[in-house]
Amino acid sequence: MATVVVAPTREETRQLRRVPDDLPPTPPDSDTNSDTEKGETEDAQRYVDAEVPLPPPTHPPTEVLEPDKKTPDNWLPRDPRLIRLTGVHPFNTEAPLSDLYNEGFLTSPELFYVRNHGAVPQVRDEDIPDWEFSIEGLVEHPIKLTLRDLLEQYEQKTYPITLVCAGNRRKEQNVVRKTKGFSWGAAGVSTALFTGVVLGDLLKKAKPKRGARYVCMEGADKLPNGYYGTSVKLNWALDPNRGMMLAHRMNGEMLRPDHGKPLRAVIPGQIGGRSVKWLKKLIITAEPSDNWYHIYDNRVLPTTVSPEESANNPKWWIDERYAIYDLSTNSVTAYPAHEEQLCLVGPQPNYRVKGYAYGGGGRRITRVEITLDKGKTWRLATIDYAEDRYREQGPRQMCGGELDMEWRESRFCWCFWNLDIPVSELAEASDIFVRAMDESMNVQPRDMYWSVLGMMNNPWFRVTIAKEGDYLRFEHPTQPALMPGGWMERVKKAGGNLANGFWGEKIGGAEAVEEPGMEGAKEVSMTKEGLKQLITIDELRKHDTEEKPWFVVNGEVYDGTPFLERHPGGAQSIVSAAGLDTTDEFMAIHSETAKVMMRDYHIGSLDEEGRAALVGNEVQPDPHSEPTPIFLDSRAWKKGILHAKTTNSWDTKTFTFKLEHDQQTLGLPTGQHIMIRLRDPVTREAIIRSYTPISETGKPGYMDVLVKIYFDTHERKGGKMSQAMDQLPIGHFVDFKGPIGKFEYRGRGICSVNGKERKVNTLLMICGGSGITPIYQVFRAIMQDQQDETKCVLLNGNRLLEDILCKADLDAFARDNAEKCKLMYTLTKAPEDWAGLRGRIAAPLLREHTSRELFGGEGEGGVMVLICGPEALEKSVHGALLEIGWGDEDMLFF
């Protein structure tokens, strides 16, 4: 008979947030560690008396944290202890490892790791019972259900389940060689009591048809590439041993927003990525999910596949063999903690080393082993499988569901292990390794299996031991996110090759072997050698000025003052970065040469406090402020929504973005550019490029950006940005910042370069391919202004006739303004009947059509040459123009 539980009212939800009175808190550790031994408290006694470990005390956060206030999650209180792994937003976080371990077997919802690909869908408590979801696709009886129906019509179960992000421990991979993923430490794992309905019960009601093999799931969070979604195998979903459920409660309370409120899938034993949150749809299919996130996320590609190869060759991503489902065997040492010190002179003869371990696919961890001599000899650790205690309970009600596990042989939770080691032996050792094995004898490997997404990292976990006087100091491999520290970083900095099979150390006098391919490409140094100056955040902020702008790249401080005049992007882009961390923008748009030049402007390193203060401290527009008449802001990224895509040719599209309101104008001076930022949906890595919109700058409500899409080909990798733009779904946000650029056309022959005005009577415009876009802005402004008598000579080079961008508009302007306009096109692959010029824009063509003499004596003002195109074109035009009599002072490169 079905257990009837009604959806909680708002009052009940509030009450549920409190741990039920009968739930004792997790005990303080009662082992021999000097730092944790606090004596047995009353609470610990209650815990010992309790039959099963129950949730730790929870303190639901009540305050929206400062960094979240400027994000779409500005309504969501969170725990400040969580470490942000991808800047401020989206929220991807793990707890400090010791805090996580100290919580015990179950994790409180506020410290449970979070992996959000985008903004958290907001659901009002009163709407929770009406949350709808569907079961559709290859089923005899498609079902639409509300959460109320789910609670009233189905049996509720409660299971303890560990969720693990496939990226857990990825930072170690990133230190060896940068993967496409962000840097999880070892706390991308947590455990809770989940309450809900067994997935198989629902699927059986819907009756999958013959040929159905997969259960695709979709969440309510709309992301750059559609809603988050993935799939699991139907056969598994129908198997009660696999324990898959749709859960609405976590540790007895309503799911918290970050964890899928009001409904999520929980897929035990598999990577967390399959446990879709904010669940809206179950679609039964014959094929695996074709959701973008299913294909481009959660895979372990062969180690030979480089980031470049994976980007060039889609075949790697659609091969189901590389999709990850079951977790791999893993174990981690929590104590000794990173940078923990152990006094050698003291009463404690032993130190208790301890940590967690988990297996995949429901397989039990059957042994955890420790070595102090790099794997020559091993000792067995004690394992505590708290999950067994729930199983031994037999059926009983817990947290609004039936705890019913005694019949099930699979294990879905982590276990804790510990081993007492004589302190004297630790003093003799240089490291402690741990490895676990599951019941199928899957043992953790000694060496890392590096792969392009850096997932499922599970080599032996190594904690190093340094003897410092009377103390031993311990170091974990890494620290999460950009936090410095860990033996891996130290070894790498000292020149060790982490891929040499000896953790970067020289063993037995052997020279470290260079293994090309495993070490990351050498990066250009942007710092002054030997400069040790530390700079505080206050000092940096004092230079948030136009006159003496200091800015930060990769934690280093640069003084942009001496370069204001000469900066090719204009002084404005340096000034806009004053007092800010501009790492993403700088690294995305500067060449190696520019990076080398940075050494001259390097003035010191931001101190640790300063670095922490800048983490995620990007200037964000205030979400509550009144909308401004002008969209662009040179210091903050603003969001525009992709409104329409118009295909102009096979490789060019116009992207129309909606500004913040219908009356708003872009605010872009003629001839200047904007920066567009997209984030790689998998890695959150920023892709930033500058573009010049083609819509009129005064157009209200919208802007149009013409983009030539550089598709990947067999021979060549395509454009990261243009392809990412092409994949953007309509309705998605894109970030914009600007204006940037040193040139501005102010009308009637007035040009401004770096703020200095200059009157010209003729503009010679030379461009290739999409280099037409900034030129077009200036050209159009002149053609549209009847009073503007400035002459334009435009030489526009392309390969094919159909490659010429904006041709119809250019031709129309030229036709209507013959007296002030000369338009020349040149093609390198012209059709036979082509009446225009032929050949590339190089010395012969320039000599014939743009020599200095041809422009001599044209009125009182001068001539200015505007050039825009690919780097190679700009270089060759520069050389040729110098040869034919132009000077550097005449030329302006966009």
Ligand code: MTE
């Ligand atoms: N479901 C939706 N709808 N959106 C997401 O971004 N992230 C997935 C999964 N389910 C995600 C999702 C990933 S990668 C993981 S590891 C888990 O949720 C994390 O669950 P948690 O945040 O509750 O720990």
